[in-house]
Amino acid sequence: MKHVAIAALAAVLMGGVAHADTIKVGVVGPFSGPFALQGKNFKAGIDAYMALNGNTVGDDTIEVIYRDIPSADPAQSKALSQELVVKEGVQYLAGFYFTPDAMAATPLLEQANVPMVVMNAATSAIVTKSPYVVRTSFTTWQTSTPIAKVAFDGGTRKVISVVSDYGPGVDAEAAFKAGFEAAGGEIVEAIRMPLQTNDFSPIMQRIKDSGAEGVFAFLPSGPTTLGFVKAFNENGLKAGGVKFFAPGDLTQESDLPALGEAALGLTTTFHYAVSHDSAENKSFVEAAGKAIGDPAELSFPAVGAYDGMHVIYKMIEATGGEPDAAKAVEAVKGLSWESPRGPVTIDAESRHITQNIYLREVAKADDGTYYNKEVQTFEKQGDPGLAAAK
């Protein structure tokens, strides 16, 4: 009883004075279900950041609360975000693997006075939905545009585009098409295939029949990429000299052990490779690898989450731990730092991350494992998708 009274007294006395708080960050992502691996990477990135930078900002302790959405489900996302805001009292919303999940939660932000840091969802338009959205991942436009230049410069003139028939796939197709046609190349055919495709042989037949010199592909990372790449090889396209271009989702590091030799030599453009050579990345990979358990499971959502936490820490610093979304977002506009992926900046206008995009080639390391080897850098790439939408 006495203790309670003292505690109460202490609470009263401390009110009004600057004091140590717990600041909660709500992270929404796919932690179970078909995309559990990507959610696990979110957590690894966050854990790594907190392991390297401590779990306090000033006097405030940071606490991360996770909520699971196994697959894209905007209604559930909105309900969970709302719950995080009003019940758990989170000051920051973060995570969001899928675009619709992020979109669904944006209407809450202004009313709730909460910034959202998107750690993955890659459709350009998300940042336009609310002034409180900041993104530390990438957009499909951003990662797919440079590969068009790579393809053209490599001498390929006729390309067939093959993408999964959903939002990001359509984005990738449009980005590649815009870039490749602007350079002077020709898209001989654009195929959209259902997300649920198990056997890609007929698609390979289509590619063969199209007479294209190269193929641009986009599929969500995971089991289907394996089938796609294997079919590409088994149907003799690789041997037949058809060039393969894709954004890096297709050769994410966690899929490489399964893809194995089939992926060898595939060229992709992406914002992050686990093999990136820098001191920042070295310590990141070490910390994140420890957090995730098996370092082979490490993939790009981890770096989005890592940098997302960096932005959130900066926001907390700027606001002194007080809930002020406008001030927080203002503080990180134009913020530059050295990320594990290389130098990055939050673009002041779009609140999207400006970063290097790398051309990589799947290579075999001395120990027999496969990795994305960075061979070319496209510096300071913004998001062409926003401009294209206008």
Added chain:
Amino acid sequence: MQTVFSIGVDALAYGMVLFVISIGLSVTMGLMRVVNLAHGAFAMIGGYIASYAARDLGLAYAFAVLLAVFGTILIAIPVERLLYRRIYGQPELTQVLMTIGITFCVIGIANYVFGPTLKTIPTPESLRAPVSLGFRTVSAHRLFVIACGAAVALGLWYFIERTAFGVKLRASVDNAAMAAALGVKTEVVYAVSFAVAVGLAAFGGVVGAELLPIEPYYALRYMVTFLVVVSVGGAGSIPGALAACLLLGAIDTTGRYLMPEFGEFFFYLAVIAIVWIFPRGLAGRAK
């Protein structure tokens, strides 16, 4: 013309993969009358065992396949005794609830134990090489799967139609009480059939892993496909399942070649059309 042949080969291969993976489900659903939504889970367990054996222990492929089949059966025996035995003869919806529950558990455990990444089963060199058919190349593995499908179809047909056990099984299915009265140990018959079905699931999981890669969500991801081909064929009928797999494989493959953007429409419209014409499935018996 060459394209037609080429598509034909793809269709045959895909149909056979479907057949090998789903025939076990046809046994549980048709002969044992259990809507076994955990079929994919058993296939996945087989895949994990084979992957572990071949990749981590470095065992030979054939040995890994055997280990997967018998390992999965071993795991399934207590599951059958403790859980499945309680739902034989229960309403379908109860069976759905139980087997979905089992599937959830298996997914969760696989995710915990093996992690969420894709697992491959290294195939021997001889199965990896492309084989030339004259007008195109096809991976040796595909031919291997086609052979496996044919072997499973024949073996199972012989087992059910020509062996003493098959007679007991069919008797138990038609009239369990009568079969029991004639001295058939229906419990044993059911247990053996369950083991066979699970073994087939594991075998299919391993052999089909090149097309349907092993990962924790495997158990649910392909469940609908299995359910559809088995029901379209007419549960419990081997020729029916074979016909359904080849037919749907052909439609799916052709559809995805001709109009990839409408691939799903092709497949499911075909399913509706087939069921419309054969409301009991291709080989459905009046019941």
Added chain:
Amino acid sequence: MNAIFDVRNLKRTFGGLAVTNDVSLSMAPGDRVALIGPNGAGKTTFVNLVTGNLLPNSGSVALGGEDVTRLGPTERVRRGLVRSFQVTRLFSEMTPEEHVALAILQREGRTGRMFASHRAMPDVMDEVHALLARLGIAHLARHRVSEIAYGQQRLLELALALALKPRVLLLDEPAAGVPQSDTARIEQAIADLPADLAVLMIEHDMDLVFRFARRVVVLAAGEIIFDGSPDAVTKDARVRQAYLGSYAYARSVA
């Protein structure tokens, strides 16, 4: 004769085998006809052809002068051709009250109603209870069918048929499987059937046939071999041959 029920030259084959061959049968209101025949004579097929569950290869079925050969079972029921089932087919989770109410409402075209319970319809409830009382099962009105005895279920089956106010009633072995103690009740109920109703009873039990029928029709190997009075049937040579033949066969099996 003013036939309410008229079957002409009905024929149905299964894979070349004529299971019902050129059967003609006519009934007037108030008729009490028993259809008998050895096992495999084609009685079940005949019933299915009459009720519309099977279509004939040739021949016709008429109800009250209207040709119903091409109509489905429900249409025939709506025109007054009602059957009872050899093995009771009742809704095991519903009560006798609900059964009969459903039949009455269906007869009156009121089963489409969505916003009132049958219990709030006094006219229906009165008829339900009157009918159940007539068959002596009123006290079970609100028990679940799965909880009541088989003999009483047979009575309910009868009540259900009567509730539809048929013009022609097909009774398929109404006393089959009923314990001896309950058969009297059923026979009484059959004897009390409305006088203007044409009844065709398919039955094995010859005692029941003789008590009930004023006319007996014998079906053997898909054909009618006898159509006449109960007195004459036992003396008919073809009938004796058909039955004794089958009994001889039955004994050799046993």
Added chain:
Amino acid sequence: MALTMNTETLSTARDRRARLTRDAVGVLVILAVAVLGYLLFPNNLALLTRITAIALLVLSLDLVTGYCGVATLGHAALFGAGAYGAGIAAAHFGITDPIAMLAVGVVAGALAGLVSGAVVLRAHGLPQLVLSIAIIHLAHEAANKASGWTGGSDGLAGIMPDAVFGLYPFDLWGRTAYVFGIVLLIAAFVILRQIVRSPFGMLCRGIKQDPLRVRAMGASVHGTLIRMYAISGAVAGAGGALNALSTQVVGLDSLSFTLSAEALVMLVLGGTGSLYGALIGTLSFLWFEDVVSAANPFHWLTIVGALLIAVVLFAPKGLYGSLAALLERRGRTDR
């Protein structure tokens, strides 16, 4: 005879009173749970509203599966039709009045019910299940293709409903949406109680137990089931519209096989063939899922699986069904 007539009429009146009392109790229980939820979890109304919307879907599924015996794994098609109907009305046609959006959702759901009923009722048992699966996949694919109307996989955004009756705007706390949802649920419950007890409902139960018997009574099985499907579609459509109103976004998940399967799981969990079973199943499943997935977002699926197995082992008729059976048995031994 006059005397019996008299007692019959009396008992009819007494029946009616008993029924009204039971319905009133049902409504009061729902209301009490709703108020309790509001008081206990004032910060979690979004979840409670979501549970309410899904409860409408599960009630709707109960109508065809529990009362008519139709096996379906594609019922979300009806829910999604309502959600997209209301959403498209608001986002593309400027129909932003919540009541009007609800009406559009109900109509869209009913139409979807008619279409899927017409297809699904063609077969029975497993092939029927497969038809329903085909329907939900086709609906899902169609919505994905028509991204101009539906927003495709990015979801349909830009749904800005007006205030209810111009007085109660949809707020961050989700209070309006919650009250709106509960009123909707109670209205649906009262109407459905009437329907399942009506002659029509009785006919449906008859069809579930023995369609051949029903035909032998001169009733049309197919026509009856199609009508029930349309009603079911209206209820599911209302749920979908509620979802669109409260979250202001509609995603492809609302037309997914997963949602259909989950709805079936919830129904069987609660107990088929009873409106209370549907409500209890939804509430317990979603509440349990929320609790365990918040406690362990990474491995909660295993625990949910174990719950389902446990229910089959220990309450094979579902939570409500088994409880009701237990009470009935208890009541009988007492008597």
